[in-house]
Amino acid sequence: MNLKFALILIICLMLPVTSSGQKRIKKITVTGTVIDESGMPVKGVIIFIDNVKTSTVTGADGTYKIKVKPTIKTISAFSFENGGEIMDYDKQTEMNFTLAKNFNPVELKVKKAGDVVNIGYQTAEKEKLTTSVGSVNMDRASKNNYASIYDMIRGEVPGVVVVGTSVRVRMGSSVNSSNEPLFVVDGSPTYSIDHINPNDVASISVLKDASASIYGVRASNGVIIIKLK
Numbered sequence: 001m002n003l004k005f006a007l008i009l010i011i012c013l014m015l016p017v018t019s020s021g022q023k024r025i026k027k028i029t030v031t032g033t034v035i036d037e038s039g040m041p042v043k044g045v046i047i048f049i050d051n052v053k054t055s056t057v058t059g060a061d062g063t064y065k066i067k068v069k070p071t072i073k074t075i076s077a078f079s080f081e082n083g084g085e086i087m088d089y090d091k092q093t094e095m096n097f098t099l100a101k102n103f104n105p106v107e108l109k110v111k112k113a114g115d116v117v118n119i120g121y122q123t124a125e126k127e128k129l130t131t132s133v134g135s136v137n138m139d140r141a142s143k144n145n146y147a148s149i150y151d152m153i154r155g156e157v158p159g160v161v162v163v164g165t166s167v168r169v170r171m172g173s174s175v176n177s178s179n180e181p182l183f184v185v186d187g188s189p190t191y192s193i194d195h196i197n198p199n200d201v202a203s204i205s206v207l208k209d210a211s212a213s214i215y216g217v218r219a220s221n222g223v224i225i226i227k228l229k
Helices: 002-021 149-156 209-219
Strands: 028-035 046-049 052-057 063-068 074-079 083-088 116-118 123-125 133-135 161-163 166-168 182-185 188-190 201-207 223-228
Touching: 046 063, 052 063, 063 074, 149 161, 149 201
Parallel strands: 182 223
Antiparallel strands: 028 063, 046 052, 046 074, 074 083, 116 123, 133 201, 161 166, 182 188, 201 223
């Protein structure tokens, strides 16, 4: 009986500890305003918690509101256009940010604009695409002074075969139908890009397989999407 009583007593003593360990940590509401270097409020600034992006962005008046755990270390505000600022967090309920354009976002998990590819009706991050997509590096292409749009594609897009004015995104084998890809210029499908001056090109993206399926059967030989300046 004494052993049984002792076990019951031990269990009873442990219950408050278990209960307190399972107690939910109360979050703190933090508000503030984000301004640029000139003192103007900035809309659309992303708020980061411990260098991780959240879904919270500033409104038209530059203000934001977010709930955080009291154990976090930093809150940051970042905008591609206006820079950012990282501040240490110590259970404050108000934190105001002044964005610095020379801010280096190396610690923040952000995507650069170059990581987005135009896939026709929408854009997608390269790492989320599971099929082959090629895009032209326009900074490099603009320095090569290509004589034609075909020369630009031949020189800049790997995996695309260009012979004269004939383009192959994937090696077609059809005898009775064309093996040419579908060309989409500024959102409109076309069967010829002869008239396009390479100096007028803003971007080129190439879609294959499932990535091209948004264009239906016309995209069976791939899609070349060209956006003009």
